[in-house]
Amino acid sequence: KKKAYKIIYIKIMKDRRVILRRHCPFSTRKNSFKKVKTPGNKIKIQYLTKKISKVVCAESKKKLNGIPSPQSLCFMRLCKRKKKISRIYGGHLSANSTKERIIKSFLLNEKKLVKKYNNEKKKSSL
Numbered sequence: 314k315k316k317a318y319k320i321i322y323i324k325i326m327k328d329r330r331v332i333l334r335r336h337c338p339f340s341t342r343k344n345s346f347k348k349v350k351t352p353g354n355k356i357k358i359q360y361l362t363k364k365i366s367k368v369v370c371a372e373s374k375k376k377l378n379g380i381p382s383p384q385s386l387c388f389m390r391l392c393k394r395k396k397k398i399s400r401i402y403g404g405h406l407s408a409n410s411t412k413e414r415i416i417k418s419f420l421l422n423e424k425k426l427v428k429k430y431n432n433e434k435k436k437s438s439l
Contacts (some may be wrong), residue, residue: 331358370407380404 337344346358365382379398380397381388397404
């Protein structure tokens with residue numbers, strides 16, 4: 314019985330060993346692969362492609378709608394107006410964060426004007 318177990322174990326070990334088909338032998342992110350059994354009962358490698366991430370808002374970290382992923386070849390061939398949205402901070406910030414920024418700047422400006430008005434009023438009363 315012990316010999317039978319050893320033979321099975323050796324067969325499993327042989328199945329796990331695979332040969333990399335590309336030049337780079339190192340376990341890098343681009344070199345990731347999955348093992349697939351062929352009809353001839355051999356294990357071969359299928360290289361996996363990297364997932365391309367979508368464009369993300371710089372503040373809220375949400376995906377921006379209407380913009381294709383920038384690393385694809387299709388994106389490089391697109392014209393300028395299709396690569397970004399025609400708005401302030403177009404392909405960089407989402408609509409909500411842009412809206413918040415505009416409101417924030419407006420309120421800061423109002424605050425400065427009120428402060429200036431109050432200082433003038435104090436000077437005139439003295």
